[in-house]
C-alpha cells in the first residue's frame with residue numbers, strides 16, 4: 397500500500413473549493429514536488445494531508461503504518477516565526493512534541509534524537525544560540541532538524557528555500573535530496589522552482605487553473621505543463 401493516497405480530494409475554506417478532484421499517491425522513497433502558481437492551493441493541500449484542514453470531499457489515506465502525527469512538517473516561515481525567542485536546541489526538541497502526549501518532560505531518548513538530528517544537519521555548534529539570531533539558511537536547517545525529530549518516514553516541506561541566496565538554496569536542496577536518496581526518507585516539497593523539481597523529483601504534482609498534472613518526472617517533461625517549462629529553458633533538461 398502507498399504511504400499516502402489522496403482519493404478525489406476537494407479542500408478549501410468558505411466559498412468555492414481551492415482544490416477539487418485530486419487523485420495521487422506517494423510511495424515509500426518517492427520525492428514529490430508540488431508546484432503551481434500563487435494561490436493554486438499547494439499549502440491548502442499540504443494542510444489537508446496533515447489533517448489540519450478537513451477535506452470537503454474525498455479521503456487522505458496513509459499506509460505502511462504511517463500515522464498523521466508521524467509526518468515531519470516544515471511550514472512556510474512567517475515573519476513572527478523568524479523572530480522566535482527560543483534556543484536552537486529547544487526548537488529542535490519541540491519536533492518530539494507529538495510523541496509526548498501529556499508527559500511534561502522530554503525523555504533521554506528524545507534528547508538524543510534531537511542531538512542526532514542537529515548533528516545530521518550540521519547545527520550542533522549553534523545548539524545554545526537564539527533561533528532569531530541565525531541566518532535564514534541556518535534557521536531552515538534547524539527547522540529541518542526539528543521536522544526530522546517527528547518522523548522516520550515522511551517529511552513535508554512548504555517552500556523551504558524562500559528568501560535564501562542561491563548558494564544556500566542549493567545546499568538546502570542537496571541536503572533534502574541526500575535524506576531522500578541515502579536514508580530512504582520520503583519527501584513532499586512545495587516549491588515555485590520548476591527547474592529544481594525536474595532535477596530532484598521522482599514525481600511532480602502541478603496545480604493550477606482548476607486542473608492538475610500528476611506523474612513521474614519523465615511524464616511531466618512530456619506533459620503540456622512540463623513542455624512549457626522545457627520550451628522556456630531552451631530544452632536544457
Ligand SMILES: Nc1ncnc2c1ncn2[C@@H]1O[C@H](COP(=O)(O)OP(=O)(O)OP(=O)(O)O)[C@@H](O)[C@H]1O
Pocket residue numbers: 409410414432433434435436437438439440441
Ligand atoms: N486560512 C484561509 N482562509 C481563507 N482562505 C484562504 C486561507 N488560506 C488560504 N486561503 C486562500 O486559498 C487559496 C489557496 O491558497 P494556498 O495558500 O493554498 O495557495 P498556494 O498555492 O500555497 O499559494 P502560494 O504559492 O502563494 O503560497 C488562495 O486564494 C488563498 O487566498
